[in-house]
Amino acid sequence: DAGVIQSPRHEVTEMGQEVTLRCKPISGHDYLFWYRQTMMRGLELLIYFNNNVPIDDSGMPEDRFSAKMPNASFSTLKIQPSEPRDSAVYFCASSGSGTSGITDTQYFGPGTRLTVL
Amino acid sequence: GQNIDQPTEMTATEGAIVQINCTYQTSGFNGLFWYQQHAGEAPTFLSYNVLDGLEEKGRFSSFLSRSKGYSYLLLKELQMKDSASYLCAAPRGGYQKVTFGTGTKLQVIP
Numbered sequence: 251d252a253g254v255i256q257s258p259r260h261e262v263t264e265m266g267q268e269v270t271l272r273c274k275p276i277s278g279h280d281y282l283f284w285y286r287q288t289m290m291r292g293l294e295l296l297i298y299f300n301n302n303v304p305i306d307d308s309g310m311p312e313d314r315f316s317a318k319m320p321n322a323s324f325s326t327l328k329i330q331p332s333e334p335r336d337s338a339v340y341f342c343a344s345s346g347s348g349t350s351g352i353t354d355t356q357y358f359g360p361g362t363r364l365t366v367l
Numbered sequence: 368g369q370n371i372d373q374p375t376e377m378t379a380t381e382g383a384i385v386q387i388n389c390t391y392q393t394s395g396f397n398g399l400f401w402y403q404q405h406a407g408e409a410p411t412f413l414s415y416n417v418l419d420g421l422e423e424k425g426r427f428s429s430f431l432s433r434s435k436g437y438s439y440l441l442l443k444e445l446q447m448k449d450s451a452s453y454l455c456a457a458p459r460g461g462y463q464k465v466t467f468g469t470g471t472k473l474q475v476i477p
Contacts, residue, residue, distance in 0.1 A: 341409060
């Protein structure tokens with residue numbers, strides 16, 4: 251399997267511009283997670299989906315952030331308008347459902363390094 | 368990370384043994400994960416403990432005590448390539464939702 255795929259790997263944009271990050275989960279995984287990682291705050295969960303349905307978006311910082319999962323093999327995280335404080339590495343991860351209440355391992359994509367000037 | 372504590376940094380010598388501790392307070396406990404993250408790369412899975420005790424996997428071992436809310440990662444015969452951040456993570460608020468600690472940055476020196 252190719253693993254979780256993210257694009258772009260690097261994004262540099264100017265404040266106020268729209269940014270769209272993309273993710274393709276591992277085939278057969280029915281959970282998809284979006285994380286943001288900064289030096290100050292570590293790895294933060296933004297939102298996660300189960301079977302393409304958003305389950306918990308309590309980590310989404312503001313209305314400027316939105317995420318969609320139109321099908322089982324594709325998800326987007328959009329920031330509009332972007333601000334310098336959004337600069338971070340954004341990771342997508344996917345997992346299976348686990349069994350008998352046992353949490354399944356999450357596998358991470360390579361991340362998108364976003365810089366907002 | 369919320370309710371998960373681990374040291375920020377550690378330094379150890381090549382060939383030695385190092386133990387990285389993690390304490391957690393989480394409801395609906397469902398196991399504890401350890402991930403390794405090299406600088407500029409994604410976290411990669413190391414271990415998952417569901418039951419109490421020590422699980423060994425080559426040079427790496429992970430221990431869990433559910434009653435004490437405590438885990439550690441033990442790295443033996445340290446190599447320079449083990450220099451990385453090590454993140455512990457616990458499920459929270461649902462089986463698949465996981466909270467990560469802020470990570471322990473390990474530096475291995477010659």
